[in-house]
Amino acid sequence: xxxxxxYTFDGPRxxxxxxxxxxxVLAACLPGTQSLRQVGEHEYEGEIGVRVGPISGxxxxxxxxxxxxxxxxxxxxxxxxxxxxFLKGVGNIDMTEQGPGKxxxxxxxxxxxxxxxxxxxxxxxxSVSRGMIEQALGKLNExxxxxxxxx
Numbered sequence: 001x002x003x004x005x006x007y008t009f010d011g012p013r014x015x016x017x018x019x020x021x022x023x024x025v026l027a028a029c030l031p032g033t034q035s036l037r038q039v040g041e042h043e044y045e046g047e048i049g050v051r052v053g054p055i056s057g058x059x060x061x062x063x064x065x066x067x068x069x070x071x072x073x074x075x076x077x078x079x080x081x082x083x084x085x086f087l088k089g090v091g092n093i094d095m096t097e098q099g100p101g102k103x104x105x106x107x108x109x110x111x112x113x114x115x116x117x118x119x120x121x122x123x124x125x126x127s128v129s130r131g132m133i134e135q136a137l138g139k140l141n142e143x144x145x146x147x148x149x150x151x
Contacts, residue, residue: 001126003091004108007137011144013095013103015151017071019144029139031132034058042066048080052128053120057084071095076109085115101148105137 019025027036036046042065061080068074073094080087091109098104
């Protein structure tokens with residue numbers, strides 16, 4: 001499944017980049033995150049609870065960040081497993097300044113799912129994943145605005 005989109009943030013790119021480096025911020029933004037901890041310079045482990053239609057479960061996995069060009073872009077690779085299936089994905093983010101105090105993030109990625117969670121169908125999984133992305137980016141934007149206001 002291919003995922004792509006964009007989101008305009010209400011804050012400067014450098015401050016947004018800072019937030020994206022903080023596991024506590026990421027854990028607070030990602031819906032269903034039960035834990036997220038940094039285990040290496042660019043590696044994280046965590047657990048997230050997901051509900052797709054009638055199927056729900058937790059996925060434990062790893063997130064690796066590569067190809068970093070601060071504060072412009074990076075590549076994210078994720079692998080997770082749970083009782084209801086598995087997930088593998090690679091995505092890229094690219095951030096550009098959009099005038100004073102605005103940052104445009106474009107994201108693209110490929111995700112593979114398997115197991116019970118795949119049985120609900122591509123369309124439903126696609127809808128749930130897009131909703132989670134929008135919710136995460138919206139929460140990140142709120143945290144960005146709060147960080148900018150506190151400076």
